[in-house]
Amino acid sequence: MREFNVAILGATGAVGTRLISQLEQSTIPVKSVKLLASAHSAGKKLKFKGRDVTVEEAKPESFEGVDLVLASAGGSISKKFLPEAVKRGAVCVDNTSAFRMEPEVPLVIPEVNEKALYNHRGIISNPNCSTIQMVVCLNPIYKKYGLKQVIVSTYQAVSGAGQSALNELMEESQQVLNGEKTDPKILPTKGDKKHYQQAFNLLPQIDVFEQDGYYTHEEWKMIHETKKIMLDDMDAKDIKVTATCVRVPIRIAHGETVYFEVADDNANTDEIKKSLADAPGVVLQDDTAHQIYPQPIEAEGKRETFVGRVRPDYENEGSYHMWVVSDNLLKGAAWNTVQIAERLVADDLVRVPDNPYLGK
Amino acid sequence: MREFNVAILGATGAVGTRLISQLEQSTIPVKSVKLLASAHSAGKKLKFKGRDVTVEEAKPESFEGVDLVLASAGGSISKKFLPEAVKRGAVCVDNTSAFRMEPEVPLVIPEVNEKALYNHRGIISNPNCSTIQMVVCLNPIYKKYGLKQVIVSTYQAVSGAGQSALNELMEESQQVLNGEKTDPKILPTKGDKKHYQQAFNLLPQIDVFEQDGYYTHEEWKMIHETKKIMLDDMDAKDIKVTATCVRVPIRIAHGETVYFEVADDNANTDEIKKSLADAPGVVLQDDTAHQIYPQPIEAEGKRETFVGRVRPDYENEGSYHMWVVSDNLLKGAAWNTVQIAERLVADDLVRVPDNPYLGK
Structure with a gap:
C-alpha cells in the first residue's frame, strides 16, 4: 500500500x-x-x-x-x-x-x-464554506427535480474570518458585558478599511465589495462557485442563484435560509425531505412538533451538514424553503x-x- | 386645547x-x-x-x-x-x-x-416589529412600482422576546465566555416546551409553530399583517409574501434581508433608492464604497428604519434586494x-x- x-x-x-x-x-x-x-x-x-x-x-x-x-x-x-x-x-x-x-x-x-x-x-x-453546505443540500434536490432558482441569505460565524476574528468576537463580547468600549481591528474583513464591532451586532459585509458596489466577494463566490460545482459552468444561466451574506456574532458553523424553486411539478415536501435524508453527508433534523431544527452550537465539531425547516412556499407553487447549518471549519473547510x-x-x-x- | x-x-x-x-x-x-x-x-x-x-x-x-x-x-x-x-x-x-x-x-x-x-x-x-420595518420600506416602492413578490429572512434581536429574554442572553453570554454551562429557560419562546441556548447560537424559531408545522407564528404574522396593512386584505394574493424568521444573539434592533420583485419594468436601482431616501421614517444608508450600511448597534435608540445594500438581482430582471434594520422596541413597538x-x-x-x- x-x-x-x-x-x-x-x-x-x-x-x-x-x-x-x-x-x-x-x-x-x-x-x-x-x-x-x-x-x-x-x-x-x-x-x-x-x-x-x-x-x-x-x-x-x-x-x-x-x-x-x-x-x-x-x-x-x-x-x-x-x-x-x-x-x-x-x-x-x-x-x-x-x-x-x-x-x-x-x-x-x-x-x-x-x-x-x-x-x-x-x-x-x-x-467557499457557505457554498459547500448549501450545495451539498441542493444537489440531491437538483438531481431528482431540477432547480430553476435559488435565493440564499447567510448567517455566518466569525471563525470564517480566521482565528484572530474569533478572538476579536470573544474580546468584544466581554467588553460589551463589562459596559466597556470595543476597539474593532479585524471584522468585517481584514482586507477593507473600516472595522466595526461584531459582538451583539450584524454586519452585512463578508469580504470586500465587488467593483459594481452591489455585491460582496462572498456573495459573488456563492453564485459562481455553485454554478461551477453543480453545472460545470460558473456563468451558467440554467439555475438562477442569488445571495446575501451577513456576519452574525456566533463562533462556529454558518446558518443559511435557502429558498429554491424546482423544475419538476411532481416534487413535494415529503419527497424533498426524503432526498435530503438519503443524501450523503446530510442529516435531516426536521421535527417542528418537537422543536427539532439545526443549530450552530450543535453542528460545531461535526462533519455533516444539517438541514431542517424544510417546507413548501404557500405563495409560490414548486418553491420551498430550508434552513441549513454546518461547521464552516470542517465541512466548509x-x-x-x-x-x-x-x-x-x-x-x-x-x-x-x-x-x-x-x-x- | x-x-x-x-x-x-x-x-x-x-x-x-x-x-x-x-x-x-x-x-x-x-x-x-x-x-x-x-x-x-x-x-x-x-x-x-x-x-x-x-x-x-x-x-x-x-x-x-x-x-x-x-x-x-x-x-x-x-x-x-x-x-x-x-x-x-x-x-x-x-x-x-x-x-x-x-x-x-x-x-x-x-x-x-x-x-x-x-x-x-x-x-x-x-x-409586529419585524413586519413594521419591512413594510415601511416596501410601501414607497409598492406605491411607485407595484410589487409582485417579497421573500424575507429575518435576523431578530432577543429583546423581541421581552426583558427576561434579554437578561437571559447576557447571562448566557457571560457563562460561555467563562467556559460554564448555560441553563436556558426562556428562548426561543416562553410559550413552547424546549428552551435552547441563544448566546453565540442561531434559533430558527420565533414564537410557536403553526398547526401545519411548516411556519412559525412570527412568519405567519409577517405574511398576513403585511397584506392587511398594504392591501387591506390579510389573504390577498396580489403580492406574494414569504418569510423565514431566525433569532440571532443580538440585543436590540432586527435585521432583514428582503428580496422583492416590482411590477413596473421602468423601475431601476437608482430610482428605488431615491424612493427610499424620500420615504417618511426611512433613512437610506447605502454607500458600499465607504462600507456604509445599516447596523443594529447604530439603529438602537433611534425611531427611524435604516435601509442599505439596495441592489438589483442580476439573475432576475425586475427583482431587487435590500437590508433593513430598525430598533424593534421603538419603531417596532x-x-x-x-x-x-x-x-x-x-x-x-x-x-x-x-x-x-x-x-x-
Whole structure:
C-alpha cells in the first residue's frame, strides 16, 4: 500500500489545526507530516497522532519529496507556493479562493462532483464554506427535480474570518458585558478599511465589495462557485442563484435560509425531505412538533451538514424553503479538503499529470 | 386645547419603559399618566417627566376617566382589559397580537396606512416589529412600482422576546465566555416546551409553530399583517409574501434581508433608492464604497428604519434586494404605538364611536 508524505500549509490557523485533526482521523496512510507556516510561526510545536511536530517556515524547497499538500494559509500564499509544490510532484488541495475559478482547476465537493477530480492537473480547489453546505443540500434536490432558482441569505460565524476574528468576537463580547468600549481591528474583513464591532451586532459585509458596489466577494463566490460545482459552468444561466451574506456574532458553523424553486411539478415536501435524508453527508433534523431544527452550537465539531425547516412556499407553487447549518471549519473547510484527499488516495489520483497547472 | 389622561398597560416591560419615554418626547398634551402592570409590579415607582409615578395593578376600574391606553403587557392581558377600557370611553393602541387580525381593528403604520385610523372602533393594533420595518420600506416602492413578490429572512434581536429574554442572553453570554454551562429557560419562546441556548447560537424559531408545522407564528404574522396593512386584505394574493424568521444573539434592533420583485419594468436601482431616501421614517444608508450600511448597534435608540445594500438581482430582471434594520422596541413597538396616538390626537380621533369594538 502506498503511503504519503503530507504537507499542511498554514498549519497554525483556525482551519490549519483542523486540517491536522481531520488528517489524523482520515483513511489516508500517512508516512510523514510536514507542518508549514509563516516565519512568524516557525519553531512552534504541534501534535500529530501524539507526536510533536515542529512548524517550519514554508519555502519552495519545503515541498521536495511531498506527495500531497493541504493548503489554508491565504490566497496569496497558495498562489506563491502551490505551483512550486506541483513542480516538485505534489498534488495540492487548496482551501483558499486563489485558483477556484480557473478552468484548469476542479472545484470539488466529493458528495456532488467527485468525478471532476479525474481531470486535475496538480491543484484541486476546495469551495467557499457557505457554498459547500448549501450545495451539498441542493444537489440531491437538483438531481431528482431540477432547480430553476435559488435565493440564499447567510448567517455566518466569525471563525470564517480566521482565528484572530474569533478572538476579536470573544474580546468584544466581554467588553460589551463589562459596559466597556470595543476597539474593532479585524471584522468585517481584514482586507477593507473600516472595522466595526461584531459582538451583539450584524454586519452585512463578508469580504470586500465587488467593483459594481452591489455585491460582496462572498456573495459573488456563492453564485459562481455553485454554478461551477453543480453545472460545470460558473456563468451558467440554467439555475438562477442569488445571495446575501451577513456576519452574525456566533463562533462556529454558518446558518443559511435557502429558498429554491424546482423544475419538476411532481416534487413535494415529503419527497424533498426524503432526498435530503438519503443524501450523503446530510442529516435531516426536521421535527417542528418537537422543536427539532439545526443549530450552530450543535453542528460545531461535526462533519455533516444539517438541514431542517424544510417546507413548501404557500405563495409560490414548486418553491420551498430550508434552513441549513454546518461547521464552516470542517465541512466548509478542513474536512472537505481532507475528504477530497481521501478520494484522491482511494482513486489513485495522487500524481501530477504531464501537463501540470502551474498558475497564471 | 384638549389634554389627555393616558394609561400605559404593561409599563414595567422592555416595551413599557420605552412607551413612557416615547410618550414623554411626544407631541401629545398629557394631563395625567397612569402606569399599570400586574400585581407583582404594583407599588414600583417609575419616572414620567421627572416625577415619580407609582405602578398600579391593572383592574377594569383602572380605566375610569382614561382617554388613551397604550398597551404592551401581552395578548391575554390586552384581551382581558382593552374591552373594559373601551367600555369606559378610552381609545386603546395595542402593541400585542390580540386583535391585529380582527376586521374591526385597524392595523396601522402611520407612514403607510394612517387613513385606517378613521375607521377605528376603540382599539387600534400596532403591527409586529419585524413586519413594521419591512413594510415601511416596501410601501414607497409598492406605491411607485407595484410589487409582485417579497421573500424575507429575518435576523431578530432577543429583546423581541421581552426583558427576561434579554437578561437571559447576557447571562448566557457571560457563562460561555467563562467556559460554564448555560441553563436556558426562556428562548426561543416562553410559550413552547424546549428552551435552547441563544448566546453565540442561531434559533430558527420565533414564537410557536403553526398547526401545519411548516411556519412559525412570527412568519405567519409577517405574511398576513403585511397584506392587511398594504392591501387591506390579510389573504390577498396580489403580492406574494414569504418569510423565514431566525433569532440571532443580538440585543436590540432586527435585521432583514428582503428580496422583492416590482411590477413596473421602468423601475431601476437608482430610482428605488431615491424612493427610499424620500420615504417618511426611512433613512437610506447605502454607500458600499465607504462600507456604509445599516447596523443594529447604530439603529438602537433611534425611531427611524435604516435601509442599505439596495441592489438589483442580476439573475432576475425586475427583482431587487435590500437590508433593513430598525430598533424593534421603538419603531417596532413603542414609537409606532405613540406615533399612532399622536395621529389620533392630531386628527381628533381620541373618541370611542357609538359601535365600539369590544372583542369576541
